[in-house]
Amino acid sequence: NAGVTQTPKFRVLKTGQSMTLLCAQDMNHEYMYWYRQDPGMGLRLIHYSVGEGTTAKGEVPDGYNVSRLKKQNFLLGLESAAPSQTSVYFCASSYPTNEQFFGPGTRLTVL
Amino acid sequence: EDQVTQSPEALRLQEGESSSLNCSYTVSGLRGLFWYRQDPGKGPEFLFTLYSAGEEKEKERLKATLTKKESFLHITAPKPEDSATYLCAGSYSGGGADGLTFGKGTHLIIQP
Numbered sequence: 001n002a003g004v005t006q007t008p009k010f011r012v013l014k015t016g017q018s019m020t021l022l023c024a025q026d027m028n029h030e031y032m033y034w035y036r037q038d039p040g041m042g043l044r045l046i047h048y049s050v051g052e053g054t055t056a057k058g059e060v061p062d063g064y065n066v067s068r069l070k071k072q073n074f075l076l077g078l079e080s081a082a083p084s085q086t087s088v089y090f091c092a093s094s095y096p097t098n099e100q101f102f103g104p105g106t107r108l109t110v111l
Numbered sequence: 112e113d114q115v116t117q118s119p120e121a122l123r124l125q126e127g128e129s130s131s132l133n134c135s136y137t138v139s140g141l142r143g144l145f146w147y148r149q150d151p152g153k154g155p156e157f158l159f160t161l162y163s164a165g166e167e168k169e170k171e172r173l174k175a176t177l178t179k180k181e182s183f184l185h186i187t188a189p190k191p192e193d194s195a196t197y198l199c200a201g202s203y204s205g206g207g208a209d210g211l212t213f214g215k216g217t218h219l220i221i222q223p
Contacts, residue, residue: 004154033210043155043198045210058210090154099145100211102154 001026004103006091012109013081021076021106023091029101031094032074033058034066036087037105043090049074050096081110115201117214124189124221132184132217134199144182145211146175147198155198158184189221 007022034046045058049068092100147155161177174185200211
């Protein structure tokens with residue numbers, strides 16, 4: 001099992017460009033999450049999903065959109081990237097109430 | 112606002128020198144307290160979940176404990192490979208399908 005995988009690993013964008021980060025899990029988990037990690041801030045929840053076709057906002061959702069068309073995939077979109085979105089993005093998955101398993105992260109720089 | 116606070120921010124130990132990392136948390140609504148390990152350039156790796164005061168869990172040189180307002184990660188006779196950032200996180204009722212509230216982490220360095 002690959003666990004949680006994220007694509008791409010690194011990306012550099014210019015302000016105003018758009019992109020989509022892909023998260024895939026092969027553990028048949030119902031719940032999936034997107035977090036961002038910034039120096040001195042800790043990990044913060046952006047959006048989450050409790051099942052295929054559902055999404056909800058987390059602590060810092062502004063500027064991001066998500067979709068969960070298939071149970072195993074959770075996409076995070078940036079429609080118009082801003083320098084404040086420079087961060088490391090982590091995807092995680094879990095069964096309800098259980099521990100979350102994290103992917104390796106995507107390092108995004110917005111110039 | 113739910114809060115998780117970790118101390119110290121950084122800790123440098125000699126190999127074999129035991130110590131503890133602290134995590135204080137907002138008590139109201141806590142459903143579970145989690146410990147993760149994070150190596151540079153990698154995602155957090157799950158270590159422990161604690162649900163009730165008095166609970167303890169162990170894994171190799173690590174032991175996690177939970178009181179009514181704090182959790183401790185005890186490291187016994189650490190080795191250089193234990194060097195990492197250790198993250199504490201709480202899961203709260205009403206917190207978005209178990210979305211975790213993380214502390215800022217303790218950066219642990221074990222010197223040979």
